Amino acid sequence: MTKTNPGNYFEDFAVGQVIEHATPRTVTEGDRALYGAIYPTRFALPSSAAFARAVGLDPHPVEELVAFHIAFGKTVPDISLNAVANLGYAECRFHRPVVPGDTLSTRSEVIGLKQNSNGRSGVVYVRSTATNHRGEVVIDWARWVMVHKRDAASPAPETVIPELAAAVAPEDLVVPPGMSFTAYDFAAAGEPHRLDDYEVGERIDHVDGVTITDAEHMMATRLWQNTAKVHFNTQARPDGNRLVYGGHVISLARALSFNGLANAQLLAAINAGSHVAPAFAGDTVYAWSEVLDRAETAVPGVGALRLRLVATKGRDESMTLRGEDGTYADGVLLDLDHWALVPR
Amino acid sequence: MTKTNPGNYFEDFAVGQVIEHATPRTVTEGDRALYGAIYPTRFALPSSAAFARAVGLDPHPVEELVAFHIAFGKTVPDISLNAVANLGYAECRFHRPVVPGDTLSTRSEVIGLKQNSNGRSGVVYVRSTATNHRGEVVIDWARWVMVHKRDAASPAPETVIPELAAAVAPEDLVVPPGMSFTAYDFAAAGEPHRLDDYEVGERIDHVDGVTITDAEHMMATRLWQNTAKVHFNTQARPDGNRLVYGGHVISLARALSFNGLANAQLLAAINAGSHVAPAFAGDTVYAWSEVLDRAETAVPGVGALRLRLVATKGRDESMTLRGEDGTYADGVLLDLDHWALVPR
């Protein structure tokens, strides 16, 4: 028993502690294919090596979420195996493209701690950094989770709550070196809309829906080496359902957003994210987006759209985020605030 | 709303119109692996790079249906998103092997139109051409679909019905340049039968059956970036079933046909195809073949078999295509007339 990983409890974390997560993972063309089999993604850049080459990216990057899920998955055994809840993300930036052959590793630093008033759990804030095998940073992000204490009687640590930005500033978004949208092929990409065609406040109903199956969400989650029991084991929850990994809903919604946001080719940042309600096999997931902001980047021809991506269980053509009482509307599964790069 | 794709309606098509379909797609070894995970294929040539090299094909081609499904999938958002029915295929030729690294794009030309007498829909005929990133044609085919009109009151176009051949002539079949079957390894291929071992009129019961699951047909269909809602969304049909993509049944039947047609290594042409009945998860698919014709090709040692590949729901050892009234027998799902290349 002592050789298996019980996961860390709240009192195992200390501010400033650095954890090197296990299992480096090499990304391959197999990951791209599986991602395309599990999510209805059609963005031209990750779909086509020729399109990517034409905008200056060679070798052919995989979608940012492939890298994110792999990098995130590594943190689960150390950070959130005993988590009660994933509370939030912030300051997630995609620093450079990930291509087949890259080996990703993740390290986390504890940047905040706050015991809950009930004394039985607490919130752990970490900043995680994924690097490739050349030691270059590919993604970093902050995340906070509520974690059980091993022993309610153990003393509370000093409360440290990190300052996290409400959104990544547009000037901090990274455009991959060498990328240019001057020769961008709108016909190949599937839609004619440029940065300036989107209005702040505009909402886009992405129309299509996908019904979840257990086999698909388990295959995706396993691909990322995410080990949280509730995703795989019908004996892990009283209701016998396998809880769908929140990242599965992110990827479903992002893929569905192609229909109306086909030119949002790359994710540049995730500003904030809430998994509002759990999803299970049999749920039909739809998505809508709201344009939150629009910005230029340092690279001519490349703009950035700040978008709220909302996944819902069942379609909500009214695209209602919150009810009159300010709480999320029924059916909302995900509220993801992010920046995407688009042609100007 | 205006940014999403509503698909084309009957009145949006005009004879001579050319549509460049979106989302070029690079084929990878991941596609080959997924194809082998989803279909019980065992043809030696696409399974083994060494076998392919020994018959003159290097790099290692993927199965023709991988390329076909990808090429076909691109046409769905523009041609058949509002289709009532896929009516037929003709004159489909495989012009050159597709190998990992090739990026495929598809273009369609409208070659015929005929409004239905009810005034609410019409038949659209297109010729679609898939090219690789070097601009070489890899597959072309004609297809006709029945499409809704947006407005029943809009005027009928002039009726144009293209002349399509009942079958591709043997002399028009393309044998991949450099391919030879003089060093063909029958033991590795799994069966000893050559062209002349098959008799016109002979029927082969392929024996094995596969029960469909929703996860598998969705993963396949998504891999081809086919976006037709009915395949993915239990809310898209009144019965709550996800309709299986017709191409999934084609690939299942083709893979099952290995048992008795192991040497039918490459598809050279599809002459005609009918999706006779819908298929759903839980259906068990079997296949049988009828030898329709036999031909030589320009390449010594390489022959061509014209085959009718029939998929059935449940096994029909009597291999009955049609009842006495001339309509398809109960249980027939697919009737696919094609040419395959075999050793002589």
Place this chain on the structure above:
Amino acid sequence: MTKTNPGNYFEDFAVGQVIEHATPRTVTEGDRALYGAIYPTRFALPSSAAFARAVGLDPHPVEELVAFHIAFGKTVPDISLNAVANLGYAECRFHRPVVPGDTLSTRSEVIGLKQNSNGRSGVVYVRSTATNHRGEVVIDWARWVMVHKRDAASPAPETVIPELAAAVAPEDLVVPPGMSFTAYDFAAAGEPHRLDDYEVGERIDHVDGVTITDAEHMMATRLWQNTAKVHFNTQARPDGNRLVYGGHVISLARALSFNGLANAQLLAAINAGSHVAPAFAGDTVYAWSEVLDRAETAVPGVGALRLRLVATKGRDESMTLRGEDGTYADGVLLDLDHWALVPR
């Protein structure tokens, strides 16, 4: 009908007979990705090309079980299509790593025959050898299966029962040439335990469980081109269930064993294996291990653990292999005796 493979019956086998199995198969990065999507594997060596390179293995090998399942699958159409039961394995050795691009073929020699007293079936012993496209042996193993007779009246062959070792001797284990664990990164591998940290007799409960789905076990089994009908066809068994391929349970259990045996990086041998009970979709599979022996190898720094890997339906924290009557305890699915290579 005569062109399809009816499989071999007991009287089709003769001691000394050699069968070249069909369908050579090239391993790709797609196989690695699918293996990781279907099994919760996290061993650092097959996950990371960088980790593999650091221990001297470049190019990046796939897991031994990927190669084993492919090699084994080739034997099914000739050896076990008419099998009543898989009775056992012995003397399975992994001779050299398999890397993407390798094409595997399998040959079997009949090494024993024993007709059953009922006269209707018999036991066939074969030694199978898988080679890569350079003709190098990658795996060999002995296996015995009970096979139906075509005709109960046909005469019994002379009984020949081969001598098979109870376990591969440690000095016969192959350490891949060039591999060294002197620069082994325990943090990346996920656990600190070395050879000497494991005690003979020690049992390790691997804690995690995975609930099987039909789509996943069929995809895996198809990937290995294993054609046994019972895995794919709900009409093949009276109960309408699809029997899970025994190798699927092996791979699930091996992957689950990461938690406690993270440094058991490579399989070196399978000494014996019993598929104790059938598994079906809906079963939740857990695993535990018992340390049977510990040995050095010829390579400094590389040790070998002889392990009993037990898969169970539902978790058995008592880790009971057999009841007082000596028969396997309820819930035991698999009992696999093998050698794994670990750092010293």
